[in-house]
Structures are given as C-alpha cells and as structure tokens.
Amino acid sequence: MSKENEQKGFLKKFGKWAPIIGGAWIVLNIVAPLALLRIPAVQKYLISIEDKLPFDLPGIG
Numbered sequence: 001m002s003k004e005n006e007q008k009g010f011l012k013k014f015g016k017w018a019p020i021i022g023g024a025w026i027v028l029n030i031v032a033p034l035a036l037l038r039i040p041a042v043q044k045y046l047i048s049i050e051d052k053l054p055f056d057l058p059g060i061g
Contacts, residue, residue, distance in 0.1 A: 036042050
C-alpha cells in the first residue's frame with residue numbers, strides 16, 4: 001500500500017511539470033539541431049570547418 005502512495009505522490013508532485021520538461025527536452029535535443037542543419041549558412045559553416053576537425057563526419061563535404 002505504501003508503494004502505491006509513493007507512486008501517486010511522485011506523479012502528483014511532478015505530473016504537472018513532466019510534459020513540459022519532456023517537450024522542452026525533445027525540442028532542444030532533436031528539433032532545434034535538425035532545424036539548424038536545414039539552414040544553408042549552417043551547412044556552409046560545417047563544410048568549411050570539416051578539414052579542421054580531428055574526426056571524420058560522414059556525409060559532409
């Protein structure tokens with residue numbers, strides 16, 4: 001019974017913020033980088049620094 005109360009307490013405490021934090025994480029880590037890669041200026045910048053990087057980026061250049 002106490003385990004159910006702990007679970008309900010956790011969901012009650014963070015239930016309001018969980019979708020907001022999850023949505024922000026998705027936007028910051030998935031949507032924003034993909035949107036940036038579609039901008040031609042960003043693509044040109046990545047191509048220009050490709051030779052300066054110490055590792056290989058497949059598909060660029």
